[in-house]
Amino acid sequence: MVRLSRRNFMKSLFLLGFAGIGGGVRRQVIRPPGATRDFLARCIRCGRCGEACPYDSIRFFDIAAGALFATPYIDPLQTPCYLCLKRTGEGKDEPLGEYLLCGEACPTGALMRIRNTRETLLSMPDELKMGVSVLNRDICLAWQYDSCGECYYNCPLRDDAMLDYPPSEVIEGAVGIRPYVNEKHCVGCGMCNYVCPVNEKIASATLEPGRKLTYFEERYAAMVRNVIGRAGPGVELPAVRVVKRL
Numbered sequence: 180m181v182r183l184s185r186r187n188f189m190k191s192l193f194l195l196g197f198a199g200i201g202g203g204v205r206r207q208v209i210r211p212p213g214a215t216r217d218f219l220a221r222c223i224r225c226g227r228c229g230e231a232c233p234y235d236s237i238r239f240f241d242i243a244a245g246a247l248f249a250t251p252y253i254d255p256l257q258t259p260c261y262l263c264l265k266r267t268g269e270g271k272d273e274p275l276g277e278y279l280l281c282g283e284a285c286p287t288g289a290l291m292r293i294r295n296t297r298e299t300l301l302s303m304p305d306e307l308k309m310g311v312s313v314l315n316r317d318i319c320l321a322w323q324y325d326s327c328g329e330c331y332y333n334c335p336l337r338d339d340a341m342l343d344y345p346p347s348e349v350i351e352g353a354v355g356i357r358p359y360v361n362e363k364h365c366v367g368c369g370m371c372n373y374v375c376p377v378n379e380k381i382a383s384a385t386l387e388p389g390r391k392l393t394y395f396e397e398r399y400a401a402m403v404r405n406v407i408g409r410a411g412p413g414v415e416l417p418a419v420r421v422v423k424r425l
């Protein structure tokens with residue numbers, strides 16, 4: 180196991196252009212679920228999808244975005260899409276309505292209406308999905324340290340979109356889980372992206388003098404520093420993140 184000195188870790192962050200790690204990387208626009216191919220032509224910038232979202236997952240571009248002004252997007256690092264599910268006392272996810280609420284509220288069909296059942300979500304056409312998650316094993320704490328697993332446990336489509344183990348790989352000496360994104364079923368909700376501790380926030384928290392770390396930060400901070408330091412400049416965070424489907 181490679182351990183980084185504080186000095187080298189600081190240097191890595193500097194090289195990454197630490198206004199934010201990966202902050203120089205322009206992220207792709209992730210639209211709410213059901214966005215059609217001709218979304219920009221159909222969206223009238225009315226904001227109803229955002230009003231309908233019970234989790235405030237939908238944001239709108241400001242004037243600086245030019246032609247994209249007032250169109251909706253999702254930033255999984257801030258708030259993922261919860262797929263209009265509510266967790267019950269028994270730990271089960273129940274739909275909040277018959278359809279995903281943003282698409283149901285859209286007056287022009289820029290966001291299609293999608294039935295809120297697991298079967299429908301698992302068989303949604305790729306072009307209507309928000310994106311797909313990609314996982315970087317080199318900086319994933321489960322793959323590197325037999326730790327974590329937050330993405331797997333928090334995926335609303337767990338065991339279909341996110342598996343605890345690659346289906347057709349033999350991994351010598353594996354003790355814990357080894358998360359694996361099943362592209363066929365991942366809808367790009369960003370929950371894994373949101374909960375992954377290999378992120379800028381935890382990395383920077385460890386550098387703030389006198390900052391008391393939360394239990395979650397404390398638990399992962401050292402490992403996060405190590406994987407980021409080892410990966411070097413330019414690594415994209417978090418270890419699992421949503422990108423647009425091609």
Ligand code: SF4
Binds near residue numbers: 211260279281
């Ligand atoms: S599917 Fe539901 S939680 Fe997700 S963005 Fe739409 S309204 Fe919000």
Ligand code: SF4
Binds near residue numbers: 335340341366370
């Ligand atoms: S984006 Fe992540 S959490 Fe969402 S369905 Fe895909 S694997 Fe699961």
Ligand code: SF4
Binds near residue numbers: 314322327358371374
């Ligand atoms: S949440 Fe991030 S670090 Fe943890 S297992 Fe998933 S990808 Fe790896």
